[in-house]
Amino acid sequence: xxxxxxxxxxxxxxxxxxxxxxxxxxxxxxxxxxxxxxxxxxxxxxxxxxxxxxxxxxxxxxxxxxxxxxxxxxxxxxxxxx
Numbered sequence: 628x629x630x631x632x633x634x635x636x637x638x639x640x641x642x643x644x645x646x647x648x649x650x651x652x653x654x655x656x657x658x659x660x661x662x663x664x665x666x667x668x669x670x671x672x673x674x675x676x677x678x679x680x681x682x683x684x685x686x687x688x689x690x691x692x693x694x695x696x697x698x699x700x701x702x703x704x705x706x707x708x709x
Contacts, residue, residue, distance in 0.1 A: 659685050 630637040648668060656665035661682050663674040671694065684690070684699040 655687055659687070 631641045632638070652664045652668050656662065659682075662678040662685075663672060666672075667675050669675075676694075679688070679695070679698050680702070683702055684695055688695045688699075690696050690699060
């Protein structure tokens with residue numbers, strides 16, 4: 628439907644959501660350096676996947692997402708709790 632291109636309130640909500648997400652990701656990047664969250668917004672980039680393998684899974688990673696669940700199971704000793 629592309630409502631954000633037709634309805635101003637949808638466009639405004641979309642922008643607000645993206646700005647909020649970017650701020651949250653920047654804060655996570657400060658608290659958990661190495662995942663590239665300040666650049667990848669949580670998307671599964673090669674940098675982020677590499678960090679998951681070397682740094683482990685944080686409490687902020689969604690374990691219902693199959694790749695995260697698999698990494699957490701394969702590397703329980705490097706998974707973070709905070």
